[in-house]
Amino acid sequence: MVVDELSDAEVDRLFQAFADATRRDILARALVSDYSVSGLAAHYAMSFAAVQKHVAVLERASLVTKEKRGREQIVRVHLDGLRRARRLLEEYEVIWRQRVDRISDILAEEEGKSPS
Amino acid sequence: MVVDELSDAEVDRLFQAFADATRRDILARALVSDYSVSGLAAHYAMSFAAVQKHVAVLERASLVTKEKRGREQIVRVHLDGLRRARRLLEEYEVIWRQRVDRISDILAEEEGKSPS
DNA sequence: CTCATCTACAACCATAAGGTTGTACGTTAG
DNA sequence: CTAACGTACAACCTTATGGTTGTAGATGAG
Numbered sequence: 484m485v486v487d488e489l490s491d492a493e494v495d496r497l498f499q500a501f502a503d504a505t506r507r508d509i510l511a512r513a514l515v516s517d518y519s520v521s522g523l524a525a526h527y528a529m530s531f532a533a534v535q536k537h538v539a540v541l542e543r544a545s546l547v548t549k550e551k552r553g554r555e556q557i558v559r560v561h562l563d564g565l566r567r568a569r570r571l572l573e574e575y576e577v578i579w580r581q582r583v584d585r586i587s588d589i590l591a592e593e594e595g596k597s598p599s
Numbered sequence: 600m601v602v603d604e605l606s607d608a609e610v611d612r613l614f615q616a617f618a619d620a621t622r623r624d625i626l627a628r629a630l631v632s633d634y635s636v637s638g639l640a641a642h643y644a645m646s647f648a649a650v651q652k653h654v655a656v657l658e659r660a661s662l663v664t665k666e667k668r669g670r671e672q673i674v675r676v677h678l679d680g681l682r683r684a685r686r687l688l689e690e691y692e693v694i695w696r697q698r699v700d701r702i703s704d705i706l707a708e709e710e711g712k713s714p715s
Numbered sequence: 716c717t718c719a720t721c722t723a724c725a726a727c728c729a730t731a732a733g734g735t736t737g738t739a740c741g742t743t744a745g
Numbered sequence: 746c747t748a749a750c751g752t753a754c755a756a757c758c759t760t761a762t763g764g765t766t767g768t769a770g771a772t773g774a775g
Contacts, residue, residue, distance in 0.1 A: 491620035501688075502614035503733085504607035514694045521751055533734055535753075540732090554742040554751050562695060569688035572617075575681055578630045619763085637721055649764055651723075656762095670721050670772040 489567060493545075497568050500544035505529075506537045510560065513547060519555035605683060609661075613684050616660035621645075622653045626676065629663060635671035 489497070500506055509523055524534035538558055541547045546564040549556045605613070616622055625639055640650035654674055657663045662680040665672045 495618050495620060498614050498618035502611050502618055504611060510691065514691060515698055530735065565688060565691050569685060572681060572685035575630060579678060582631055
């Protein structure tokens with residue numbers, strides 16, 4: 484029933500990509516409009532190469548893709564990655580809810596057996 | 600309007616915590632039932648100390664808390680952390696949606712101005 | 716009381732992560 | 746054509762991460 488089967492390594496890369504403020508900011512910028520790598524780099528107090536590496540991390544996590552436009556490389560968000568990460572977290576919450584429900588059921592049953 | 604204001608460092612820790620398969624598994628186990636640290640450690644092909652460190656990472660990320668019970672330390676999930684992470688990812692999707700809507704509006708307006 | 720259990724933590728090691736600078740190469744503007 | 750721009754990538758450094766072993770302190774079982 485689970486449609487998007489991600490390997491552990493893929494999920495690792497996905498969350499690892501989110502685990503850095505610069506990368507989250509890059510993602511946020513790329514979400515609202517198109518940026519080239521150097522266009523993004525202009526916003527950060529670090530070298531172009533560093534930003535390039537951050538984009539590479541996002542790319543390996545399937546969160547963005549790069550599209551060549553002339554001599555520039557446009558970074559565009561790949562929404563699927565984002566959705567998958569979000570769904571994974573939702574699944575954890577579902578598990579929690581199921582547990583709560585299960586415990587409620589057990590308590591209800593116990594009460595039915597010996598109403599104190 | 601943003602209720603849960605997380606610092607960059609907090610969010611870093613949150614996603615960093617998810618970025619390891621062992622930790623995600625620990626979290627999943629702790630979600631479905633109560634486990635002591637050694638009870639968790641029994642499931643993994645690594646030392647107790649290693650598992651202990653993983654739990655510590657989850658704890659620093661506010662994803663779990665430990666509760667002393669006799670000589671054991673019970674690991675319980677702190678649902679808030681989970682919810683916050685999920686909401687953050689949802690916010691990115693919202694931003695994306697807003698962008699799509701904005702572009703649609705612009706296109707609609709352009710069409711209104713000079714219907715080709 | 717004594718011993719096994721559970722935990723905590725320090726010290727150490729190998730590798731990964733995040734940053735730097737430097738070099739090289741395709742592309743576009745003038 | 747030439748110069749500037751955008752990119753790619755290698756080499757290097759420092760610190761963080763994920764693992765190990767070993768030691769030591771509480772606590773519970775017998």
